[in-house]
Amino acid sequence: MLSIGPPRLLAGLDRVARLDRVAHLTVHGSPPRLRADELVELAANIDLRGKGGAGFPFARKVRAVADSARRRGGRCVVVVNGSEGEPSCLKDTALLRHAPHLVLDGAALCAQALGAEEVWVGVTRVDVERSVRAAVAERGPQPPRPHVTRLPERFVTGEGTALVNGIAHGRALPAGRRVRSSESGLGGLPTLLSNTETYAQIAVAARLGALEYRSVGLPGEPGTVLLTVGGTRVVETPSGVPLPYVLKVCGTDPGQGVLVGGYHGGWLAPRAARTALVSRESLADAGAGLGAGAVLPLPASTCPAGEAARVARWMARESAGQCGPCFAGLPGLADDLDRVVRGGGERALADVAARMDAVTGRGACGHPDGTVRFVTSALTVFAGHFRAHALGGPCGLPVSGVLPLGEEEARSPGSPRTGGRSDGGRADTERLVVDWTLCRGHGLCADIAPGVLRLGPDGYPERAVSHVPGRLRQDALRAVRRCPALALRIQE
Incomplete structure (x- = not known):
């Protein structure tokens, strides 16, 4: 982990690997208490947006939960989404492993302001669960004492309704319909649901105050941002820093292009990447979005078409399997992309376009549309490369797997397995x-x-x-x- 400028979220981690309760209070001090209206005013003043991908204004979310709770006798719940199911993102994992009390402070601050009776933290990794449970124990019995639950490590677990369903019933599947958690979330109660970094940011802002919080970053997007660069490096940077500078600090460059926002995000061509800033507005103007903060440069040594097809195959396997566009459409799209890469001609390119049209807007959740967005962006930025593949076969570049897919690498149908035992020596029992x-x-x-x-x-x-x-x-x-x-x- 590293910081461009003085760290806020990562403060203290240059001296210790994990901030326990004592170290956390030494670095950050005790958190204040806020009323609901003060919390809304603070979030609005710093224009805090959800850091999980959608970028929804946090102040509006808090206000909606407060209003719903008021209409329903005051009961509500706070949920922390720590289920970072995308291998290209590690920022929330880093916070929960190394600075868990900052996240829990933010959740507790919101719960106290709203009068929430419960706080839940949903995670997917064993090491993250262990860190959060240790932090809960370190905080003692002070209410509301957070509950921690570990859910299946899948891409769709991070979808809001899937997370709530997983905490409530153990089945982390999207609801298949539009459900506002602010009206009916966990246990049917109004639920403030946001991701790990969002709660950490509000904990920092509550201590600093709006004026000090806004002293770094852009006027319209104040504060710092956590990025995961190359799937391995977590960086805290003020908003407005040039994207090429962030890449340079991490020892890389835009290469053939940069994927921003993860596997539901979009590609930036090298020229666009060299002029982009780390900001929602700048990246939107360039045709991408900050999303969950994943930044993945593609080096010149790997095949863009093959890398995109590889990710599309993995995304198809990450489907919840609840609807046709996911269950059949995404595997079909991956098959069509494989045919393009193998030299399937104009027909293969036409089949990819037709398949994306058939999938778009028809899914039970946002996974099909997000996957199509990724593929569409790749076909646009690397258009010449895909066309050369379709019409002439392989380009000579290897598919080196620079886009991370986690422990389970996606394989195209018929591709060979590696030799040797795959069970680590485990007996067949x-x-x-x-x-x-x-x-x-x-x-x-x-x-x-x-x-x-x-x-x-x-x-x-x-x-x-x-x-x-x-x-x-x-x-x-x-x-x-x-x-x-x-x-x-x-x-x-």
Whole structure:
């Protein structure tokens, strides 16, 4: 982690790896208490926007929850979205692992202002869960004592309704319809739902006051921003800093282009990247968006078309599997992109365009549209490259995997596996178990792990218990994590 200028969110982390409660109070001091109207005024004065991707004004969200709670007898809930399911983003993970009390301060400040009876923190990583639980213990019994829950590590878990459903029922799936958490969120109560960095920012702003908070950054976008550069480096920078300078500090450059906003974001061509600032307005003018703060430069040594197709395949596998555009449309789009990369001609390019038209605007959540946005942007910025592939075959550049996909790398159909054991030496003693009370016959498991289980004529798995060979363990784990109904588990 590094900081351009004096750090705020990352303050103190140059001296210790993690700020426990004592170190946190030493660095930041005790948090103030605010009334609901004071909280709204502060968030509006600094123009705080949600840092999870949508950029919704935080003041409007707080006001909506307060109004809903008032109409419903004063009850409400605060939820922290720490489920960073995209491998290109690490900023929220960094905060929860290294400065968890700053996030919990922000959540507690909001809960006290709104009179919320509960605070929940949803995470997906074991190390993050461990850090947050330790922080909760360090804070003692002061109310409201946060509850921490770990959810499946999938891309769609971070969608608001999926997170709320996961906390409430253990099934982190999008609601499939527009639901305002400010009106009906966790337990049907008005819920203030925002991501980790947003709560950390409001905790900093409450201590500094609006005037001091606005002393850095742009007048219209004050304060600092957390970025994840290259999928590995977390950087805190004031808004308005030139994007090329951030890349230079991280030891890189725009290369063939820069993906901003993650895998639901957009690509900047090198020329646009060299003039862009770290700001919502500047990036929007360039045709991209800050989103969740992921910045991914593409070096000249890798194939843009192959990298884009690889991410599209992974995004298809991250589907919740609840609707046709996700269940069939995204895998079809990945197949069409693979055909383009392999030299499928004008027909393959036309099929990609048709598939994107068929998917757009029809999903149960924003995942299909976000994936199409990524592909559309790649086809635009790397148009010549895709066309050369379609008409002439491979470009000679390798697909080096510079766009991170986490521990489970997406493979195109038919691509070879690496040699050697894939189970880390684990004996073949595990079983894949189906919970028939949850299974809904989506069939994704058989597509993901065909060597482990098969579907019967009714579309459901043939067996309740299937042997898992060590070499197929990763496929079985992938099937467990991708099951839309969370009906699978592995046991010895």
